Amino acid sequence: MLTRNSVTWGFLLLALAAALLAHNYQQxxxxxxxxxxxxxxxxxxxxxxxxxxxxxxxxxxxxxxxxxxxxxxxxxxxxxxxxxxxxxxxxxxxxxxxxxxxHYGMWSLLPAFVTIALCLICREPIVALFAGIVTGAFMIGQFDITDKVLIPSLATPSAAGILILYLWLLGGLTGIWAKTGAAQAFAQSMTRHFVRGPRSAKLVTWLLGVIFFQGGTISTVLVGTTVRPIADKAGVSHEELSYVVDSTASPIAAIMAFNAWPAYVQAFLFVPGVAFLATEADRIAFFFDSIPFSFYAILAVFGTLLMSLNIFTFSGRRLRQAHQRAASTGQLDAPTARPMSSGELHKVKVPEHYRASLWEFVLPLFVLLGIAVGTFVVLGTPKVNWAFGTALLLAASIALVKGMTLEQLLDGFGDGLKSVVVASIVLMLAVTIGGISKYIGGGLYMVDLLGESVPFWALPVILQLITMVIAFSTGTSWGTYAIAFPLAMPLAWVIAQDQQLANPELYMAVCFATVLNGSVYGDQCSPISDSTILSAMTTGCDLMDHVKSQLFPAGLAAGAAAILWTLATFLAQ
Incomplete structure (x- = not known):
């Protein structure tokens, strides 16, 4: 009888053999x-x-x-x-x-396919990501995995940023909050004054997700860190909580786009000869004009609101079961779950002489949000490291002034690091596999499959499917934009002209929205996406439980959006 381990090893050996064949025979x-x-x-x-x-x-x-x-x-x-x-x-x-x-043709998808498949087979993200990295390295003929693949990838500013922010700053801050009892004090205060049960706790989470509309990792970290003590106190299952956090991150950023997204995306939208995309201001205006067509993002945010209200009609079996389990047994995780954050932050280790105050949580949190939002307004980009670093120093200073010893403070800081170290490793491996997938042309191959001789009404859904696969495979929406937009927008313009559409600008807005939203869906649902990983990490959820539980509601929203995009193309006739 085949065991999970034997299937994992067999699949891995076949993948490595296929990678070597691709290296030797595929030009x-x-x-x-x-x-x-x-x-x-x-x-x-x-x-x-x-x-x-x-x-x-x-x-x-x-x-x-x-x-x-x-x-x-x-x-x-x-x-x-x-x-x-x-x-x-x-x-x-x-x-x-x-x-x-x-690209290497269909072989370019092999590392991403191996990673996704092993995530589902063995439920070990580190094993799956490392296997994908090795497969990709073998494809390009690089067999020194440590010195030539991992170290160059991890010695980059992006990897260093992950280490500093998500391990030292985020882990340290939550560890100090746990040591001082600030998180518990905040949760108790919110429970007394605002939260009356799981539904109100989820509504607070949803509202914070809308308020923190910067999207991606910024939103997931801020919301997840803020609401977890409240939601745990109220008995919200971790699958529900991580779904709300994840589904109000990038989707809300796509429709409340007063953030860095338009400035980044517009650089990929230029099409020679298209007057309404001629200048940077034109392209940013085009982004905002296309927001009403962001059907997936709108439906995802609305569907999350319904689930927060305990309306599970569109949420799927897994989220319903998670809700029922937490309500009937008090178990916030499934029996087989392996949460991404360890139990250090949930063990009460407050020194006997120390009296916690909710302001020890609220003041650093306000400083954190104020710096993140303020630097975005003033500088055009949120300085998240500054925000978390200042909040960490403030929380530590308050604890020392109130009588906590330096040894006790460092003990809490260390517990915080332990709780997120595994997730930080997963994040850094995800950066590496994303770089390898881009290098060997996985996304480029997917877009290259699309020809110009397709009916105008079919192009938006085709672009949606392609970007969904690219983003799901690589774990990044912004990386998908850089690959897909420079090819999708000229293609949409050519089809609009060749098939003589009466309103090509509207048609291109629909195609733009499908690329934007398809990438958001793939990124949101991918087990190797940083926002997916962080949603699970900050809410204490098992990564694959989070991925599987949100696939149905996200897929339902994507399917409904595909129908709406297809219908919208006929407005351009």
Whole structure:
């Protein structure tokens, strides 16, 4: 009889064998990618461009027809191109950067497929992610996994940011709150004054998710950290809580887009010859004009509100069972659950002489939110590290002033680190597998499958499905945007012109919304997404229990959105 371990090992060996076959026999397929940056002339007359806040020179411009990175030249290429990036100028004077990217055909999906499959088979995210990393490394012929794959990936600013924020700052802050009893005091106060049971606790969670509309990891960390002590006290199952936290993160950011999303996304929306996408201001306005078509995000947020009101009509069997289990037995997790945060934060270890106050929770929380929102308003981007670092120092200072010894404080800080160390490892491995999937062209291959000869009414749903798969496989919506938008928007314009649609702008708005929302769905439901992992971690839920329980309501919202997008395309006729 096959056991789970034998299936896991058998599947892994087959995956590694397939990766070696792909490395030896599959040639890369090179694809031309064009990127339009904001260019300007400086005081010396030199052409410059802006990229991620940096101002850099535009050097060595060549005519587009002469570029070796033009698709016609890449199609006849033997081996690798001499250059991978090049500035070019088209006949109409437009300057853009060409880049040669590649994929390995269907083999490009192998690392992501292995990761997702093993997550479902063995329920061990670390094993699944590491297996996906090894599979991807074998595909590109890199067998020194430690020195050539893991260390370069983990020695990046993004990985360092994960380590500092989610391990030291988040773990340390929650550990100190547990040691001082501040979290319990806050939960008791909220329970007395606002929360009357599981329903009101979930409504508070939903409302905070709407208020913290920055989206992604910012929202999940802030909401999850704030509401867990309240929800645990009220008896809300961790599956329900993590679903509310996750489903009011990126979905609400897509429809309340007063955040960093429009500024990031607009850079991928330029289509030559399309007047309403000509300037950055035009593209940001196009983003906001398309919000009414964000059907998935609207339905996801509304469906989460219904579940918060204990209306489980559209929530699925798993969430209903989790609700019934918590109500009848008081068990917040399933019997087989392995929560991502350990029990350190839930053991009462407050020193006998110490008297906790809810203000020890509220003041650092207000400082945290004030810095995060304030830096977004002033600087255009929320400085989350500053916010959590200041809140951590304030919580520690209050504890020391009230009489807690330094040894006791560090003991609580250490317990907090222990509670999130596994999740931090998962997050860093997720960064690595995402980088490998992008490098071998997994998303590029999925988009490359789509031809131009499709009915106009079918394109939005096709784009939705492709971006859902890309984001689910790579665990990132923003990475999916960078891959899909530069290809989807020109394709939508070509189809609108070829099939002579009367309102091409509306049609492109619908196609834009499908890419935006399909990516949000895939990211939200992926077990290797940082927001999914953080939703489970901050609410104390088993990762795969969270993933499985939200698949049905999210899938239902995505299916309904697909129907609405298809119907909306006929308005463009």
């Amino acid at each position: 890369p397929v090179w694809k031309e990618q064009s990127y339009l940056y904001e260019t300007f002339t400086d005081d010396t007359g030199r052409l410059m461009y802006r990229n991620k806040g940096d101002v850099l020179p535009v050097d060595n411009i060549v005519a587009y027809q002469d570029s070796p990175l033009r698709q016609a030249n890449l199609d006849t290429l033997q081996g690798e191109p001499e250059v991978k990036k090049q500035w070019v100028q088209k006949d109409d004077g437009q300057v853009m950067m060409l880049q040669a990217d590649f």
